[in-house]
Amino acid sequence: MYLPLFILSLLVSLYPASAGDFCVADLNLPDGPAGYSCKSPAKVTADDFVYHGLAAAGNTSNLIKAAVTPAFSAQFPGVNGLGISIARLDIAVGGVIPMHTHPGGSEILVVIQGQICAGFVSSANSVYIKTLNRGDVMVFPQGLLHFQINSGKSPAIAFVSFSDPSPGLQITDFALFANSLPTEIVTTTTFLDKATVKKLKGVLGGTN
Amino acid sequence: MYLPLFILSLLVSLYPASAGDFCVADLNLPDGPAGYSCKSPAKVTADDFVYHGLAAAGNTSNLIKAAVTPAFSAQFPGVNGLGISIARLDIAVGGVIPMHTHPGGSEILVVIQGQICAGFVSSANSVYIKTLNRGDVMVFPQGLLHFQINSGKSPAIAFVSFSDPSPGLQITDFALFANSLPTEIVTTTTFLDKATVKKLKGVLGGTN
Amino acid sequence: MYLPLFILSLLVSLYPASAGDFCVADLNLPDGPAGYSCKSPAKVTADDFVYHGLAAAGNTSNLIKAAVTPAFSAQFPGVNGLGISIARLDIAVGGVIPMHTHPGGSEILVVIQGQICAGFVSSANSVYIKTLNRGDVMVFPQGLLHFQINSGKSPAIAFVSFSDPSPGLQITDFALFANSLPTEIVTTTTFLDKATVKKLKGVLGGTN
Amino acid sequence: MYLPLFILSLLVSLYPASAGDFCVADLNLPDGPAGYSCKSPAKVTADDFVYHGLAAAGNTSNLIKAAVTPAFSAQFPGVNGLGISIARLDIAVGGVIPMHTHPGGSEILVVIQGQICAGFVSSANSVYIKTLNRGDVMVFPQGLLHFQINSGKSPAIAFVSFSDPSPGLQITDFALFANSLPTEIVTTTTFLDKATVKKLKGVLGGTN
Amino acid sequence: MYLPLFILSLLVSLYPASAGDFCVADLNLPDGPAGYSCKSPAKVTADDFVYHGLAAAGNTSNLIKAAVTPAFSAQFPGVNGLGISIARLDIAVGGVIPMHTHPGGSEILVVIQGQICAGFVSSANSVYIKTLNRGDVMVFPQGLLHFQINSGKSPAIAFVSFSDPSPGLQITDFALFANSLPTEIVTTTTFLDKATVKKLKGVLGGTN
Amino acid sequence: MYLPLFILSLLVSLYPASAGDFCVADLNLPDGPAGYSCKSPAKVTADDFVYHGLAAAGNTSNLIKAAVTPAFSAQFPGVNGLGISIARLDIAVGGVIPMHTHPGGSEILVVIQGQICAGFVSSANSVYIKTLNRGDVMVFPQGLLHFQINSGKSPAIAFVSFSDPSPGLQITDFALFANSLPTEIVTTTTFLDKATVKKLKGVLGGTN
Known part of the structure; x- marks a missing residue:
C-alpha cells in the first residue's frame, strides 16, 4: 500500500512552513509583550536551536x-x-x-x-x-x-x-547600590544607615 | 412578538448556573495552582463580590x-x-x-x-x-x-x-532580617556587614 | 568585603537592558495579539510609567x-x-x-x-x-x-x-443603536419593537 | 533489534498514568478557576471523550x-x-x-x-x-x-x-428582562422606556 | 430620556477603534510568539471574519x-x-x-x-x-x-x-519518511528495519 | 531608625502564609486542569523543593x-x-x-x-x-x-x-506497538505492513 509522492504532497501543501511550531527571535525586529518577532522560517536552521555559550566556564576571577x-x-x-x-x-x-x-x-x-x-x-x-x-x-x-x-x-x-x-535577573544589591537611586531613598526604603549605603554605592559604582 | 416563558426557558435550561463566569473562593477547600476552589454558585450572593475592608484607613501608628x-x-x-x-x-x-x-x-x-x-x-x-x-x-x-x-x-x-x-508581597527587609535566615548567609549574599545585619535582625525580630 | 566596580560589572554585562521587564507601547509600530510592539528600552523614562490624565474630572455635562x-x-x-x-x-x-x-x-x-x-x-x-x-x-x-x-x-x-x-468597552445601547446595524436585525435579535429601535437610533445617531 | 518487554517497561514505569494529558471533569468534586477537578485517569474510558448529545436536532418549536x-x-x-x-x-x-x-x-x-x-x-x-x-x-x-x-x-x-x-452564554434580553433586575435599573441603564421593559419582563418571566 | 448625539459621542471618543477586540493577521508583517501582527482596524471588514474555503470538498483522489x-x-x-x-x-x-x-x-x-x-x-x-x-x-x-x-x-x-x-499538524509518517532524516537515524529511533524505512522513504519522497 | 517588632508585625499580619508563592502538590487530593491541589503551606519545608532522584544514573542495562x-x-x-x-x-x-x-x-x-x-x-x-x-x-x-x-x-x-x-512523554513506538491498538488500525494509519506491526507488538508487549 504505497502512496505516490506527487499525490500525497497535496495533503500538506496548504500548510505554511512551520508556522506556530517555533519563533526564533529576530533581534533586529521590534519585540512585543510575548517576546521578539520571528525570524523567517525559511532562514531557520538547526544552528538556531543550539547554543554553545554555556560550554565554557564563566569567569569567576x-x-x-x-x-x-x-x-x-x-x-x-x-x-x-x-x-x-x-x-x-x-x-x-x-x-x-x-x-x-x-x-x-x-x-x-x-x-x-x-x-x-x-x-x-x-x-x-x-x-x-x-x-x-x-x-x-x-x-x-x-x-x-x-x-x-x-x-x-x-x-x-x-x-x-x-x-x-x-x-x-534583579540582584538586590545592584538594584539598590549600583545606580543613581538617591541615597536618601535607599535609606528610607531599606532601614539601612547612610554610611552603609554610601559605602556600598562606592563599591558598586552607584551615584547620588 | 412575545415569547411564552415556559417555552423560552427551554433554551437555557441546559446551562449550569454561572459555570465559568466566576469562582468565589471557598477558603475551606483545597487550593490549586490557579487559585482556590469555588464556592457553590448556588450560595454566592452579591455580598461575595463586595469588600468593605478598604473603607477605613489602615493603622499608621x-x-x-x-x-x-x-x-x-x-x-x-x-x-x-x-x-x-x-x-x-x-x-x-x-x-x-x-x-x-x-x-x-x-x-x-x-x-x-x-x-x-x-x-x-x-x-x-x-x-x-x-x-x-x-x-x-x-x-x-x-x-x-x-x-x-x-x-x-x-x-x-x-x-x-x-x-x-x-x-x-515580599518586603526586602523583612525577607532578609525578620526571620531565621542565618546572619552569615545574609552577609554573604548582600555584602552587608555583620553588625548591620545583627542590628536589623534585632529590630525586625529575626534570629540566627 | 567590597567588590571593585570594573570586575562586578562583568557579571551583568551579558544582560540586555530590561528585556522582558516591561514593554512600553510604541503606538507607531504594528500591534499583535498580545499587545503593541515595545518602545526601545533605551528611550523609556519614568514618564512612560506615569499618567496624569485621570487627575481631572471627566466632563459629565x-x-x-x-x-x-x-x-x-x-x-x-x-x-x-x-x-x-x-x-x-x-x-x-x-x-x-x-x-x-x-x-x-x-x-x-x-x-x-x-x-x-x-x-x-x-x-x-x-x-x-x-x-x-x-x-x-x-x-x-x-x-x-x-x-x-x-x-x-x-x-x-x-x-x-x-x-x-x-x-x-462595549456599551449595549451604543452597540445596538449608535451604528449602521439595520433596524430589522435589531428588532429580530432583541425582541424590541421597531418604533423603540428607530427612536433610540435617532437619539444615538444610528442609521438604517 | 528487539526489546524484551520486561526490560523496556522500566523506561516508562515512573510515569503516572496520563498525568497532564487530559482532565476529564468529575462534576462531583469542587471546581476551581481553571475548571473542574479531574476524574481519576484509571476510570477514564473512550466514552469520556465522545458526546452524542449534538446528533439530534434541538427543539425549535x-x-x-x-x-x-x-x-x-x-x-x-x-x-x-x-x-x-x-x-x-x-x-x-x-x-x-x-x-x-x-x-x-x-x-x-x-x-x-x-x-x-x-x-x-x-x-x-x-x-x-x-x-x-x-x-x-x-x-x-x-x-x-x-x-x-x-x-x-x-x-x-x-x-x-x-x-x-x-x-x-449571556443572551442580552434574558440578562435584562428574564430576572429580578428592577425595572427602574433597566430603564436607567438602557434608555428603554418603562412600558417596553415591563412588557418584555412579562414575556420573559422577569419580576420587579 | 434621550441623549443628543453630539454629547453622547464624547463618552466614547477616547476609545481607539476596536483595540484589543480582534487582531486580523497581516501576513506581510512579522509574526511573533503570540501570532501575526494585526491588520489596521480601519481596513478590517466583515469579509476578514468569514472563510469560504471549507465549503467545497477536499480532493480525496x-x-x-x-x-x-x-x-x-x-x-x-x-x-x-x-x-x-x-x-x-x-x-x-x-x-x-x-x-x-x-x-x-x-x-x-x-x-x-x-x-x-x-x-x-x-x-x-x-x-x-x-x-x-x-x-x-x-x-x-x-x-x-x-x-x-x-x-x-x-x-x-x-x-x-x-x-x-x-x-x-505533524503526520508521523511524513515526519519520519518524507524528508531528509537519515535512514540510520530513523531505524535507530523507531526500531523499524532499514528495508521498511527505505521503502516508505521511497513512497513518500524522503531522501538519505 | 528602628522598628519595634510588635508594631511592624501588624503590617504583614493580614497576609496568609505564602498564598500564591508556590503550590507543592498534595498527590492525595484531586488534581485539576492547572495541576495538583496544594499541600498546606504550614506543612511545607525546604525538603519539598529539593529532589535527590536525579543524582544517580538511570539503569541503562x-x-x-x-x-x-x-x-x-x-x-x-x-x-x-x-x-x-x-x-x-x-x-x-x-x-x-x-x-x-x-x-x-x-x-x-x-x-x-x-x-x-x-x-x-x-x-x-x-x-x-x-x-x-x-x-x-x-x-x-x-x-x-x-x-x-x-x-x-x-x-x-x-x-x-x-x-x-x-x-x-509519548514515545511513538510505545504508543503504536506497546498496547492494545489493533494491528489493522496501526497498519492503516501508519502505512507499515502487518508483519512489521506484529513483530514490534511482539517485542513491545502489544496485543491485538
Whole structure:
C-alpha cells in the first residue's frame, strides 16, 4: 500500500512552513509583550536551536568569585516564545550568587559539580535552605528572593532553567547600590544607615 | 412578538448556573495552582463580590508610619480566578512603604490624597522615580523592586490594583532580617556587614 | 568585603537592558495579539510609567451625566503587556454608566467619593447588585453585563482597574443603536419593537 | 533489534498514568478557576471523550424558532481543561439566536445546512455582518455582542466551537428582562422606556 | 430620556477603534510568539471574519483517499489571536487521516456525514477509540497521537476545531519518511528495519 | 531608625502564609486542569523543593541502552504550578532515546557528559539535527517529534528541562506497538505492513 509522492504532497501543501511550531527571535525586529518577532522560517536552521555559550566556564576571577552565563532569548534566539531558557552558574570556592529575583519566571537548578548551599524566602518571610550536592535539584518559585553559595571545597557548577525565555535577573544589591537611586531613598526604603549605603554605592559604582 | 416563558426557558435550561463566569473562593477547600476552589454558585450572593475592608484607613501608628491593607483572594474571595485584586495604602507624613516586590503580578497605583514619591528599579538596574499627586497613576512592572514614600506634608492615600488575585508581597527587609535566615548567609549574599545585619535582625525580630 | 566596580560589572554585562521587564507601547509600530510592539528600552523614562490624565474630572455635562476616562494601552502606553489598566468614573447626581461589558478583562471598582449602586448579571441571568459607599470595593467578572448608577445626592467618583491593558468597552445601547446595524436585525435579535429601535437610533445617531 | 518487554517497561514505569494529558471533569468534586477537578485517569474510558448529545436536532418549536445545544464541560466532561468546546445551533425558518455574548471565549461557526445571516459589533460599535451558506465559516471575537438569523427558506444548522471549555452564554434580553433586575435599573441603564421593559419582563418571566 | 448625539459621542471618543477586540493577521508583517501582527482596524471588514474555503470538498483522489483543508491563521487571518481555528476533513470510502499530532492545541471533531472510527493514544500508552456517526463529537487532547478512519460505506465529512489559531499538524509518517532524516537515524529511533524505512522513504519522497 | 517588632508585625499580619508563592502538590487530593491541589503551606519545608532522584544514573542495562528519569510533579511535587520541571537522560554507548514528543511543553537540553546527536522534525517536515558535546544546549519546540542518540564512545548524560511541571512523554513506538491498538488500525494509519506491526507488538508487549 504505497502512496505516490506527487499525490500525497497535496495533503500538506496548504500548510505554511512551520508556522506556530517555533519563533526564533529576530533581534533586529521590534519585540512585543510575548517576546521578539520571528525570524523567517525559511532562514531557520538547526544552528538556531543550539547554543554553545554555556560550554565554557564563566569567569569567576572577581570578588564574588562567581559568574552567571545566560542563554535567554537575547543570547539564544531559539528559545524565544518557547517558555523556557537556561543559564550556567560557576561559583568558585568561597563564591556566591548574591540575593536576587527573576521577575518573570520560576527556576530549577541542578548541581553538576561541587556543593551549593541554596535557599529562598517566601512572601510570608519563611526561609527554605538546603545544601545540594552533585545531581541534586532545587526549584525556586517565581519572583522570590533566593541565593546560591558554594559551600564546598571545590568549584561548583550548576545549570538553572527558567519557565520563561527572558526571565530577567534583579540582584538586590545592584538594584539598590549600583545606580543613581538617591541615597536618601535607599535609606528610607531599606532601614539601612547612610554610611552603609554610601559605602556600598562606592563599591558598586552607584551615584547620588 | 412575545415569547411564552415556559417555552423560552427551554433554551437555557441546559446551562449550569454561572459555570465559568466566576469562582468565589471557598477558603475551606483545597487550593490549586490557579487559585482556590469555588464556592457553590448556588450560595454566592452579591455580598461575595463586595469588600468593605478598604473603607477605613489602615493603622499608621508604627515607625514606618504606613499601612498596606490588601483585598486579595484570602481577604476578598470574590476576586479568586478573576486576574485582579486591590489594596489600600495609607502613608502618614514621613511614612514609607519599604522596598518590596510582588512576585505574582504587576501593580497600578492611583493617588487619592496627598503626595507620594514612588519608583522602581529594572533588571538593568535603571531607576524610574516620579513624584505623584492626587489623581496621578503609576504602573510597576511585575516582580521588580519598588517603593512608595509620602513626600508631602499631609497623610497620603493610594489604591493599588494588581494583575493577579493573589500577587504576594515580599518586603526586602523583612525577607532578609525578620526571620531565621542565618546572619552569615545574609552577609554573604548582600555584602552587608555583620553588625548591620545583627542590628536589623534585632529590630525586625529575626534570629540566627 | 567590597567588590571593585570594573570586575562586578562583568557579571551583568551579558544582560540586555530590561528585556522582558516591561514593554512600553510604541503606538507607531504594528500591534499583535498580545499587545503593541515595545518602545526601545533605551528611550523609556519614568514618564512612560506615569499618567496624569485621570487627575481631572471627566466632563459629565451630558445627558447620562457621567464620564469614563480610560488609562488603557492606547492612552497610557506604559501598561502595555503588564496585564493591568485603570479608568476613572465620574458620575454626576442622577448620572449613570449604562449597561456594558468589557470583552477582555475583569474589573475591580473602588468608590472614592459619593454613593454608587452597581451590579452585574451572570450567564445564568442571576442579578448581583449592591449600593457602595466611599472606600467600598466591588469586582465584576470578565465579559458580563454590568452598570454603575449614582445613587447618592452628590457627585460620585470611582476608579476601576482591569485585568487587561486593553480590556475594551462595549456599551449595549451604543452597540445596538449608535451604528449602521439595520433596524430589522435589531428588532429580530432583541425582541424590541421597531418604533423603540428607530427612536433610540435617532437619539444615538444610528442609521438604517 | 528487539526489546524484551520486561526490560523496556522500566523506561516508562515512573510515569503516572496520563498525568497532564487530559482532565476529564468529575462534576462531583469542587471546581476551581481553571475548571473542574479531574476524574481519576484509571476510570477514564473512550466514552469520556465522545458526546452524542449534538446528533439530534434541538427543539425549535418555540417563538424564537431556534435552539442552542451546548457540549461544554458541564455537559461533556471530556473537554474540561482542553481549551475547546462545541455547540449545535438549530434555527428554523424565521428563527433567530438573539443578540448575546460569550464572556469566556471566541467562537467559530460553520454552516452545515441552510443559510444564516450572522454578525457582531465591536467595542468601537462597528458592525460586521455576513450572509453565510453551507460550508461557510465565521469567527466571532471573544466577548462581543453577536447574533445568528436564519435568512434562508429552510431550517439552518450550524456547529459553533469555542476557545474555552466553559465559555458561558449571556443572551442580552434574558440578562435584562428574564430576572429580578428592577425595572427602574433597566430603564436607567438602557434608555428603554418603562412600558417596553415591563412588557418584555412579562414575556420573559422577569419580576420587579 | 434621550441623549443628543453630539454629547453622547464624547463618552466614547477616547476609545481607539476596536483595540484589543480582534487582531486580523497581516501576513506581510512579522509574526511573533503570540501570532501575526494585526491588520489596521480601519481596513478590517466583515469579509476578514468569514472563510469560504471549507465549503467545497477536499480532493480525496489520492491513495489515502482523504483530505485535510485547514482554516488556520495562515489561510483565515481573522482567527489570528482568537485562540480558535477550524479545518474540514473529507475521507472517502476506505480513506484515512494517518496517525498525527497537533503540537499546539486540542481538537474537537464533529461528524457531518458518514461514519468515522477515531482514536488517540495517551502518554501512558492507553488507547481511546470510538466509532462515530453523524452528529457525534469527539475531543482529542493536545499533542497526543490520533487518527481518523472512514469506517462506513459512504464518504465521510467532519469539521475539526482547535484551541489555537495555528495548531500545527505533524503526520508521523511524513515526519519520519518524507524528508531528509537519515535512514540510520530513523531505524535507530523507531526500531523499524532499514528495508521498511527505505521503502516508505521511497513512497513518500524522503531522501538519505 | 528602628522598628519595634510588635508594631511592624501588624503590617504583614493580614497576609496568609505564602498564598500564591508556590503550590507543592498534595498527590492525595484531586488534581485539576492547572495541576495538583496544594499541600498546606504550614506543612511545607525546604525538603519539598529539593529532589535527590536525579543524582544517580538511570539503569541503562536494557536494549535501548538508555534511561529517562523524570522530576515532574508526580515525582517532585515542589514543581507543581511553577511552569517548570526537569529530567535526567542517561544514554550508554550505542544507546538511544527513541523518537518521542512531550504534549505539554518545550524542552531544553544541556549535555553534561559525552556526545549526543539530537534532532527534531517540524510540522513542515523539516529536519533539525545537531551533534552536541559537553556543555552544548539544544531546545526542542513543544509537541514536535524528537530524539537523542549517544553518538560518542562513552556514556552520555544530559539534563532536560521543560516549560511545564507535567509535560508528558509519548514515545511513538510505545504508543503504536506497546498496547492494545489493533494491528489493522496501526497498519492503516501508519502505512507499515502487518508483519512489521506484529513483530514490534511482539517485542513491545502489544496485543491485538
